Amino acid sequence: MKFADLGLSDELLKAVADAGYDEPTPIQAQAIPPVLMMKDIIGIAQTGTGKTASFVLPMIDILAHGRSRARMPRSLILEPTRELAAQVAENFEKYGKNHNLSMALLIGGVSMGDQIKALEKGVDVLIATPGRLMDLFERGRILMSGCELLVIDEADRMLDMGFIPDIEQICSKLPSTRQTMLFSATMPPPIKKLSDQFLNNPKSVEVSRPATANTSIDQSIIHVAPKAKRKLLYGILDNEGVDTAIIFCNRKTEVRDLCQDMRKDGFDAGQIHGDMDQSSRLAELERFKSGEINILCASDVAARGLDIKGVSHVVNYDIPWHPDDYIHRIGRTGRAGATGIAITFVTNRDEEHVDSIEKLTGMKLPVRDSKSVKPEKKPSGKKSSADKSKSEKPKKPNKPRPDEHTEAKKTSSKSPSPPVEKSKKPEKQAPIAEAADTQDDDWNGPVPGFLDAKLDR
Numbered sequence: 519m520k521f522a523d524l525g526l527s528d529e530l531l532k533a534v535a536d537a538g539y540d541e542p543t544p545i546q547a548q549a550i551p552p553v554l555m556m557k558d559i560i561g562i563a564q565t566g567t568g569k570t571a572s573f574v575l576p577m578i579d580i581l582a583h584g585r586s587r588a589r590m591p592r593s594l595i596l597e598p599t600r601e602l603a604a605q606v607a608e609n610f611e612k613y614g615k616n617h618n619l620s621m622a623l624l625i626g627g628v629s630m631g632d633q634i635k636a637l638e639k640g641v642d643v644l645i646a647t648p649g650r651l652m653d654l655f656e657r658g659r660i661l662m663s664g665c666e667l668l669v670i671d672e673a674d675r676m677l678d679m680g681f682i683p684d685i686e687q688i689c690s691k692l693p694s695t696r697q698t699m700l701f702s703a704t705m706p707p708p709i710k711k712l713s714d715q716f717l718n719n720p721k722s723v724e725v726s727r728p729a730t731a732n733t734s735i736d737q738s739i740i741h742v743a744p745k746a747k748r749k750l751l752y753g754i755l756d757n758e759g760v761d762t763a764i765i766f767c768n769r770k771t772e773v774r775d776l777c778q779d780m781r782k783d784g785f786d787a788g789q790i791h792g793d794m795d796q797s798s799r800l801a802e803l804e805r806f807k808s809g810e811i812n813i814l815c816a817s818d819v820a821a822r823g824l825d826i827k828g829v830s831h832v833v834n835y836d837i838p839w840h841p842d843d844y845i846h847r848i849g850r851t852g853r854a855g856a857t858g859i860a861i862t863f864v865t866n867r868d869e870e871h872v873d874s875i876e877k878l879t880g881m882k883l884p885v886r887d888s889k890s891v892k893p894e895k896k897p898s899g900k901k902s903s904a905d906k907s908k909s910e911k912p913k914k915p916n917k918p919r920p921d922e923h924t925e926a927k928k929t930s931s932k933s934p935s936p937p938v939e940k941s942k943k944p945e946k947q948a949p950i951a952e953a954a955d956t957q958d959d960d961w962n963g964p965v966p967g968f969l970d971a972k973l974d975r
């Protein structure tokens with residue numbers, strides 16, 4: 519199957535060719551023709567399958583003719599998180615570069631003023647998180663009656679985050695003649711109910727889950743005492759060819775503490791979690807994508823959907839409580855045909871989480887002996903990114919070419935110049951593992967989704 523067989527316009531085919539795509543992915547091949555025929559669709563697909571282009575490409579052609587009116591967006595894409603919304607907007611810009619469509623991004627955490635101005639001018643495509651959309655709707659800044667095309671993306675994530683009542687309300691305000699596309703990695707009963715209620719004779723298209731089927735990710739677990747996690751992590755980062763790594767923790771406090779300690783210990787580390795405001799989250803992501811930092815400490819806010827090329831390692835510093843999150847987390851590596859390594863730390867309290875992950879993935883996770891990880895190299899003398907940026911090192915793009923790796927390593931780990939903070943702090947003694955169990959407000963599993971959702975309002 520070729521892109522040219524799907525019925526897309528020449529302008530789009532050119533944009534797709536410029537993006538470097540040779541052929542459509544399975545979800546694109548299945549979804550694009552029915553969407554162009556104005557059918558409703560249910561797409562059962564995860565991020566990483568090319569699903570964004572499967573709705574963005576046909577939408578651009580559908581919207582190519584017609585004009586937008588003030589406060590009346592012609593189409594609406596709902597995303598559960600600001601990062602995903604921003605990513606879809608980037609996709610729109612990339613694929614729509616030969617069209618003249620207007621777009622607005624309505625996400626929480628940024629000023630409403632510019633968003634309101636964009637709406638006043640009229641937009642062809644509105645990409646929004648449900649909270650901010652409802653907020654502006656209730657203030658009378660948006661009229662939904664002109665919206666003929668709706669995409670509900672990552673519906674199961676919306677469910678986790680408590681957005682379904684908002685979505686029901688939004689659907690009921692759109693014209694009943696609209697075309698609706700719903701994408702979800704799984705179809706739990708509430709999502710099935712939502713689609714029965716709001717989609718009209720939809721065509722279902724389904725592709726296999728990329729992470730479970732993804733044999734290009736080398737997965738393993740390592741048993742470790744909570745107090746020994748930090749040393750084990752440093753050993754891996756120092757000795758196992760890590761170019762770029764995302765280190766996932768279950769709690770925001772742990773993300774913060776780990777990042778802080780790693781910076782003090784000379785690693786080029788950044789952080790992303792739901793307590794950070796939108797601009798800091800995006801700025802930190804940008805630093806990671808551009809290669810300014812090569813380690814990102816993250817909560818599950820970064821697990822789903824983020825498309826960052828060339829992440830060589832994912833380390834689950836804490837095993838996720840929810841097995842679905844495991845799939846999403848490890849899916850940040852091994853993307854687009856590249857190989858990746860996913861290592862999960864398991865303490866003696868975590869066995870039941872290992873069981874549920876193995877049940878979900880249908881595979882036994884290989885166990886590595888912690889002794890197989892060489893101890894961290896001498897920590898003194900590591901050079902921080904702040905230090906580095908002032909000196910010789912130019913920004914390097916993520917996933918450097920093989921010949922760039924050596925250079926990146928040389929500067930990122932062991933430089934003779936002293937780090938910004940010279941001495942390595944004494945190893946923290948199991949700081950969070952014990953303490954956080956009582957910190958409900960810092961829970962970052964399925965429940966913290968609600969916290970993130972609140973931030974979006």
Ligand code: AMP
Pocket residue numbers: 538539540541542543546564565566567568569570571823825854
């Ligand atoms: P998504 O599932 O939409 O997050 O897309 C995952 C990645 O696949 C993104 O980096 C896209 O740029 C890339 N992609 C989308 N469609 C194709 C294609 N047909 N061929 C190769 N890469 C693609």
